[in-house]
Amino acid sequence: MGKVIVGVAMSLDGYSADRHGSLEPLYPSLDALTQTDVLREAIRDTGAVVMGRNSFNMGSLEYWSAGDYEFRVPIFVVTHQPPDPRPTDTPPLTFTFVTSGVEDAVRQARAAAGERDVTVVSGADVTRQILRAGLADEVHVDIMPILLGGGLRPFDDLGDTPLRLERLEVRPLPVEAGAGTHLRFRVVK
Numbered sequence: 001m002g003k004v005i006v007g008v009a010m011s012l013d014g015y016s017a018d019r020h021g022s023l024e025p026l027y028p029s030l031d032a033l034t035q036t037d038v039l040r041e042a043i044r045d046t047g048a049v050v051m052g053r054n055s056f057n058m059g060s061l062e063y064w065s066a067g068d069y070e071f072r073v074p075i076f077v078v079t080h081q082p083p084d085p086r087p088t089d090t091p092p093l094t095f096t097f098v099t100s101g102v103e104d105a106v107r108q109a110r111a112a113a114g115e116r117d118v119t120v121v122s123g124a125d126v127t128r129q130i131l132r133a134g135l136a137d138e139v140h141v142d143i144m145p146i147l148l149g150g151g152l153r154p155f156d157d158l159g160d161t162p163l164r165l166e167r168l169e170v171r172p173l174p175v176e177a178g179a180g181t182h183l184r185f186r187v188v189k
């Protein structure tokens with residue numbers, strides 16, 4: 001069975017989106033990012049994605065229905081209310097709106113991913129819930145060379161028990177992709 005990987009890009013001062021909810025200051029070029037070995041490997045190894053509804057809402061219905069998302073796998077969107085209309089599935093990219101919480105979303109995503117990994121895409125809310133519930137096996141962070149001074153903080157409010165991590169890998173990202181540093185950690189359980 002694959003791993004559950006929480007993936008997040010953040011500024012050096014710990015923000016995963018700026019005060020306006022934008023990722024733009026973190027990534028100067030999403031095109032260049034998709035050319036990196038780090039993202040290519042993530043795409044190869046990911047068999048399903050769990051996504052928060054706010055992250056889903058960052059793309060339009062037309063965008064999701066076009067099937068251009070980099071992870072062409074089943075996507076499980078955690079939400080209280082599925083969208084109406086819903087995006088069109090373009091298999092293997094399909095959408096399941098999960099209203100029964102993060103544990104169930106991860107369970108369904110694991111089943112869909114088979115031997116491959118489940119990647120969690122969320123600015124903060126769903127990421128935090130998955131970490132708090134002890135569902136993550138690895139945390140992958142792209143630290144981008146910018147101090148945003150405010151915005152969304154993915155690793156706040158994780159509870160009173162520290163989450164111990166073991167470093168697995170440190171890799172520089174190319175200058176064209178923002179010159180960040182890709183870090184991988186295993187969650188010590």
Ligand SMILES: NC(=O)c1ccc[n+]([C@@H]2O[C@H](COP(=O)([O-])OP(=O)(O)OC[C@H]3O[C@@H](n4cnc5c(N)ncnc54)[C@H](OP(=O)(O)O)[C@@H]3O)[C@@H](O)[C@H]2O)c1
Nearest residue numbers: 008009016017021052053054055079080122123124125126
């Ligand atoms: N830096 C990065 O790596 C990265 C990645 C992705 C996104 N982002 C940024 O992060 C922001 C989005 O992140 P976010 O933390 O605001 O939100 P999120 O985690 O993407 O989604 C949160 C939403 O999911 C739904 N939800 C969460 N838990 C639920 C539960 N247990 N049961 C049912 N529904 C639940 C709720 O939406 P409803 O109540 O509306 O259903 C909630 O408002 C955007 O600004 C985006 O640009 C950054």
